[in-house]
Amino acid sequence: MTTQLKPVKSQEVIPSSFTTPEDTGIAYPVHRNGALASLEWGSLMARAIVPALVVLAALVALWQWYASQPNIDPQQLPTPLAVWTALLSERDILWQHTLVTLQETLVGFGVALAAGVFFATVIDFSPWLRRALYPLLVTSQTIPIITIAPLLVLWFGFGLVSKVIVITLICFFPIVVALADGLRAADPELLRLYRTFGAGAVRIFWSVRLPGALPSLFSGVRIAITYSVIGAIFGEYVGASAGLGYFIELKQHSFATAAEMAAILVTAVLSIALFLSVALIERLALPWYYAQGRESGL
């Protein structure tokens, strides 16, 4: 697991001369070469995905067999095949609703990210603000969203705003916590070293603390992006005129269970796609983090 991407290190060799440093025995097997690196990436993906696919296929087969039994009501449990058929026949409408949900998700996530980074930074700069804000931030997470979502719809209407607020409330907390922890984890000796360079607090923040906290921030972002789709669906479910959550609620009331499950499937695919996008951005943004021999967090 940890040995995958490490360079092959031969014994430590000090250059014997001031001007001929070529005998410094280290070889770079993977990172120096883009083609090799992407091959490695591909085989990692394959190894990560194949076992899951096998289990999934077995479960779907079991479901198909069970739901095909004559005593099973298709309105209660449609077969996977029926869900797939519903998905194809409703694909244009589903696509329209998906776009609405995607827009809400991205806007809500964007606001949550901005709010999260803002609060984490403010908390990091001032111990007083940390003591003032942290309890409030934690308290905001103790409110069951399920109880205030109808109120939000009442206050902000059936449109985008109420959904964005629900998503932001759900998503900003993991981002604040992850980034604040990452900023706090900065090596005190490193901060001392930067002080001896004559660097001030702002430069130390940009040069040392923030870059060092990015892996931690991405951990929070990966949690937040999966929550954000759930938040959007939930916001729509409570009160909306469009979106996958609205579609699911509609089909539930008309007992069109196959179409309902097709929409749930689309929701899941949307979540996975967003999660993978974040993982990809993380990999591109933090090449040094993965040069230390880590596999990506998939």
Add this chain to the structure above:
Amino acid sequence: MMEAQTARMQIPEPQDVTTGATPLLDVRGVSMRYHASGGAMLTALADVNLTVAAGEFVALVGPSGCGKSTLLALVAGLEEPAAGTIALHGDAGARRLGRAGYMPQRDLLLPWRRALDNATAGLEAQGVSRRVARQRAHAIFADFGLDGFERAYPSTLSGGMRQRVAFARTVLAGGDLLLLDEPFGALDALTRAGLQRWLLDVWERLKMSCLLVTHDVEEALLLADRIYVLSPRPGHVQLERRVPLARPRQPEMLAQPDILALKAELLAALSEGMEVNGTPMVADRRMEAAQ
């Protein structure tokens, strides 16, 4: 390289207070106290006097916990002394942060920066543009045996190479005074010996002023023009000796009779202090952790 230069130079006579010239670094009557647990005050340094002349290599030897790292932190400007003055270029009132190259035991490279950009980190923190900083780092990379590793991330470098990148960063940021706090302390013996010879080689070309903290008497003899021995806590200068070795130096020179005698004298001073003021090692460790 050194084998070719058989001609031995005379030791340059470092300027110091006695010759009238202003030393690069002048530490006078410096004391330092810390709050220990339980409200008591611990005196880490007591009335330390020390100078480093321009172009001089000075080593500070002492048992662990004697306050030698504290002294370096004081000179770097990370802390202010409880008493006494620290003057750079004769100016005791000026801000010291950002004026000397401070190198701690750990390399402290930024894992997200490639080797070259780690070497420029100090310059950039001092406000030098990235382009200019890179040019200056590029110019010394070959001399530091780092040619071809400009784009390597620290995690892919060996311990010895990481330490050389850290030293390049220190030299670039350091102005004219380097403060080295046991820079080889965390390395294995072989790597350490190699890096000592390498530092000797680099320094004999750079001729920057250097204050090296170490607990290794042989390392001090090999590298330094002058050696101060600090007593156990509270640290004060117990012995000061000039190293009568020409440059360029080689490790074999340490076997000369006069150097062996000097080594015995330094070791005696070190252990004598331990007998008189000897504090248990456990307490010393705790003291260092508290700092």
